Amino acid sequence: MIRLFPERGGWLEVVCGPMFSGKSEELIRRLRRAEIAGQRALVVKPRIDDRYDIGHVVSHAGAKMRAVAVGRPEEIPGLAEQYDVIGIDEVQFFPGAGSAVGQADDARREDRAAYGDPGNIVLVIDVLVERGKRVVASGLDQDFRGLPFGAMPELLCRAELVDKLQAVCHRCGGPATMTQRLVDGYPASADGETIVVGALDSYEARCRACHELAEPSTAAANSRAASSTWMRVPAPVQSGS
Numbered sequence: 001m002i003r004l005f006p007e008r009g010g011w012l013e014v015v016c017g018p019m020f021s022g023k024s025e026e027l028i029r030r031l032r033r034a035e036i037a038g039q040r041a042l043v044v045k046p047r048i049d050d051r052y053d054i055g056h057v058v059s060h061a062g063a064k065m066r067a068v069a070v071g072r073p074e075e076i077p078g079l080a081e082q083y084d085v086i087g088i089d090e091v092q093f094f095p096g097a098g099s100a101v102g103q104a105d106d107a108r109r110e111d112r113a114a115y116g117d118p119g120n121i122v123l124v125i126d127v128l129v130e131r132g133k134r135v136v137a138s139g140l141d142q143d144f145r146g147l148p149f150g151a152m153p154e155l156l157c158r159a160e161l162v163d164k165l166q167a168v169c170h171r172c173g174g175p176a177t178m179t180q181r182l183v184d185g186y187p188a189s190a191d192g193e194t195i196v197v198g199a200l201d202s203y204e205a206r207c208r209a210c211h212e213l214a215e216p217s218t219a220a221a222n223s224r225a226a227s228s229t230w231m232r233v234p235a236p237v238q239s240g241s
């Protein structure tokens, strides 16, 4: 595959996909290569993610790289100053748009990030790229419901380079693009919490056909009917497995 990077200035690469698709592994690989090329590389991750090891980004396959856990996106530009390449792992957990990012006033963009525009990761990454940094952001593109996760849609749209990795479906062995959430071994319903790090829930990678959502609880379904945010129809129950 031919990959042409911009010759001047910074750029954004996004590595996305479901859980167990090797995103952190790929992030670490790219930053290691940058270091071999004599560049200074920094990995940051949201403090919310305390799986495995607080001081490192660790892939499911066991690769490991030192990482700084940050509480808010606007801490990143200060940390990144002395570095050429900035890796951001689990980027979907950082607060993103929701606000009027798309219409952000260019002239004020840097100020807003520096002065804590409630920590929009999209604006912060913009600042880094404008300062000439290469940014490699990795994370989940979909939540367990199959809906776009956090700022990921905006980042995918703005990125110079995008890679969507596939995992192996836990059910059928096919290419998996979705994350299945299980609670006590059963498919979670769509009205569950999105972010459950280190909880008792378990996750699997699944293909679209094998991905399942339980029926939402009645109360939640009623309130959802009112707000009409119910997006995904639960997949049919798989037989013979």
Ligand SMILES: [Zn+2]
Binding pocket: 169, 170, 171, 172, 173, 174, 206, 207, 208, 209, 210, 211
């Ligand atoms: Zn499958």
